[in-house]
Amino acid sequence: EAQVTQNPRYLITVTGKKLTVTCSQNMNHEYMSWYRQDPGLGLRQIYYSMNVEVTDKGDVPEGYKVSRKEKRNFPLILESPSPNQTSLYFCASSQPGGLATSSYNEQFFGPGTRLTVL
Amino acid sequence: GQNIDQPTEMTATEGAIVQINCTYQTSGFNGLFWYQQHAGEAPTFLSYNVLDGLEEKGRFSSFLSRSKGYSYLLLKELQMKDSASYLCAVRGPNQAGTALIFGKGTTLSVSS
Numbered sequence: 001e002a003q004v005t006q007n008p009r010y011l012i013t014v015t016g017k018k019l020t021v022t023c024s025q026n027m028n029h030e031y032m033s034w035y036r037q038d039p040g041l042g043l044r045q046i047y048y049s050m051n052v053e054v055t056d057k058g059d060v061p062e063g064y065k066v067s068r069k070e071k072r073n074f075p076l077i078l079e080s081p082s083p084n085q086t087s088l089y090f091c092a093s094s095q096p097g098g099l100a101t102s103s104y105n106e107q108f109f110g111p112g113t114r115l116t117v118l
Numbered sequence: 119g120q121n122i123d124q125p126t127e128m129t130a131t132e133g134a135i136v137q138i139n140c141t142y143q144t145s146g147f148n149g150l151f152w153y154q155q156h157a158g159e160a161p162t163f164l165s166y167n168v169l170d171g172l173e174e175k176g177r178f179s180s181f182l183s184r185s186k187g188y189s190y191l192l193l194k195e196l197q198m199k200d201s202a203s204y205l206c207a208v209r210g211p212n213q214a215g216t217a218l219i220f221g222k223g224t225t226l227s228v229s230s
Contacts, residue, residue, distance in 0.1 A: 031213070031214075031216045040222065041222065042205070042220050042221060042222035042223055043161075043205070043207075043220040044220075045217070045218075048213055048216075048217070050213065050214060050216075056213075088158070090160060090161070094216060096214045096215065096216050105216070106151060106163040106166060107163075107218060108163075109160035109161050109162070110160060111159070111160050112158070112159065112160055114158070
């Protein structure tokens with residue numbers, strides 16, 4: 001089954017304790033992205049990756065790191081979590097959309113990780 | 119700048135028709151997506167428009183007017199399970215034409 005998986009699904013942690021949220025996709029997608037979703041703010045992009053070893057900042061990258069050593073995996077790392085990083089996190093993947101394309105190439109989302117930082 | 123506007127909330131009754139509007143001002147346009155998201159779950163793809171006009175998929179239709187920067191999602195024969203948030207997202211030229219800019223979503227409540 002084509003899917004994006006994330007682990008853990010739920011996590012409660014304390015300020016300053018490093019954590020990693022894993023993301024894996026089995027669709028051989030080149031593009032992967034991390035979002036956070038907060039009430040009233042919608043989905044905001046944290047980091048994205050166009051391919052292996054190619055990552056870049058999205059709109060809200062502060063306090064986060066990512067890596068893309070393999071095509072299928074795109075972990076999100078919080079080196080020193082703070083309470084303002086309490087949020088619902090989604091990983092997504094797709095093939096590149098291309099310019100002026102008529103193809104779907106929609107983004108497929110993982111099930112989400114609800115993170116609480118105390 | 120990038121801006122996508124949708125109503126925050128809408129209510130409707132079972133069996134009715136509802137139209138959720140989306141207006142956008144973005145630097146570049148490579149298509150518009152509608153996603154459905156049930157509370158606490160992942161967004162799931164509903165529809166995609168890149169050319170002007172109406173796309174129909176069963177009970178769901180989506181319309182696009184690029185000159186007006188406007189789209190709508192039409193849901194017919196509403197069911198209770200349609201209670202969810204509906205996200206409008208524009209694909210821009212950034213990130214090799216892959217980046218999505220999301221609106222804040224419209225929460226639809228369907229009552230019996």
